[in-house]
Amino acid sequence: MPYPIYMEKMEKNKEKIKKAILVLEDGTRYEADYFGAPVSSSGEVVFNTAMTGYPESITDPSYKGQILTYTYPIIGNYGIPSFSYTKEFISEFYESDRIQVSGLIISYYSNRPYHWNMNQSLSNWLYENEIPGLYGVDTRFIAKKLRKNGGSMLGKILMRNEDLPFYDPNQDNLSEKVSIHEKIMYGNGKYKILLVDFGLKNNILRCLLRRDCSIIRVPWDYNFIKDEYDGLILSNGPGNPKIYEKPIHYLRLALKKKQPIFGICLGNQLLGIAAGGETYKLKYAHRSHNQPVISLETGKSFITSQNHGYVLDTRNLSGEWKIFFRNLNDNTCEGIIHNNKPFFSVQFHPEASSGPQDTEFLFDIFIDLIKKSKYNT
Numbered sequence: 001m002p003y004p005i006y007m008e009k010m011e012k013n014k015e016k017i018k019k020a021i022l023v024l025e026d027g028t029r030y031e032a033d034y035f036g037a038p039v040s041s042s043g044e045v046v047f048n049t050a051m052t053g054y055p056e057s058i059t060d061p062s063y064k065g066q067i068l069t070y071t072y073p074i075i076g077n078y079g080i081p082s083f084s085y086t087k088e089f090i091s092e093f094y095e096s097d098r099i100q101v102s103g104l105i106i107s108y109y110s111n112r113p114y115h116w117n118m119n120q121s122l123s124n125w126l127y128e129n130e131i132p133g134l135y136g137v138d139t140r141f142i143a144k145k146l147r148k149n150g151g152s153m154l155g156k157i158l159m160r161n162e163d164l165p166f167y168d169p170n171q172d173n174l175s176e177k178v179s180i181h182e183k184i185m186y187g188n189g190k191y192k193i194l195l196v197d198f199g200l201k202n203n204i205l206r207c208l209l210r211r212d213c214s215i216i217r218v219p220w221d222y223n224f225i226k227d228e229y230d231g232l233i234l235s236n237g238p239g240n241p242k243i244y245e246k247p248i249h250y251l252r253l254a255l256k257k258k259q260p261i262f263g264i265c266l267g268n269q270l271l272g273i274a275a276g277g278e279t280y281k282l283k284y285a286h287r288s289h290n291q292p293v294i295s296l297e298t299g300k301s302f303i304t305s306q307n308h309g310y311v312l313d314t315r316n317l318s319g320e321w322k323i324f325f326r327n328l329n330d331n332t333c334e335g336i337i338h339n340n341k342p343f344f345s346v347q348f349h350p351e352a353s354s355g356p357q358d359t360e361f362l363f364d365i366f367i368d369l370i371k372k373s374k375y376n377t
């Protein structure tokens, strides 16, 4: 066993640490030790190069159906935070109320976690939620392999002599699994935001509540066309954007109206499709805290937090739209903006969490657009 491990529950049960196997769709088999729960799991293996923020990423619904590999070598060192809620009943430190990843693959599991706000260890949290983790893995080797295959591969974590079929989450409607089923209202601010939840990250709610908004959060397939609102936000979310035909149809209708629209990540892809564009899978997916983008409006560049495997092909975008941001690494589209209506969207995460907060000002731009359209100023 290459690394020590901190597995309270396992130790209590005097269960011996056993080996598990990572199997990739190209036939690669990789033996490693496990932490968290001793259960087998199948999904799309992706990797993230961020150095911090594992509690936020693990609870980000955009990771639904995915097995997350960290290239940063030490994970678990600050445990996981307390389960506290704001007065609006939004989790203070998590991006949703549950673990969303199907498994974790890491190099070194830190066996002495410490943080003033720590509630329990990462291993314990995974154990309680029946999610497996593998440690002692050369995650940079895995990342290189995944990169060669467009940033992801189907894979499975297998315990004992079990087996599972491969599972491709991109064939599924994942928003159905992670979105809400009933409307939820938050705050009583001046600006009425209709927020379509495709699997939203809580920090979108927190950012809006700090900006005098009242939020009507609705399920992914909610028909918002007849509703009254000051601004429409399309959240981030998991899976293949092309699956979400119903909301794309509603969006085409919303584009005929004049209320401001702001799309984030999956929201950007859906808005882009509604505006005539296409989406395709990136050659190298963007999952990190240090993705550089440039605004084609101002010429300013920003470091952004990202988590996406698909991207917009803007070639067939209707002439009313232009590219708002571009990625400075691979030149892909990082956002679009309408020429004369208050509609824009970004592929990165202006709400960050985790990651750099440099682009949170986009929420202010959105509120300014609302002020203009609401008060005609």
Ligand SMILES: NC(=O)CC[C@H](N)C(=O)O
Pocket (backbone or CB within 6 Å): 062, 235, 236, 237, 238, 239, 240, 241, 264, 265, 266, 267, 307, 308, 309, 310, 311
């Ligand atoms: N974070 C997101 O909204 C991700 C969008 C989409 N599921 C993708 O991977 O490209």
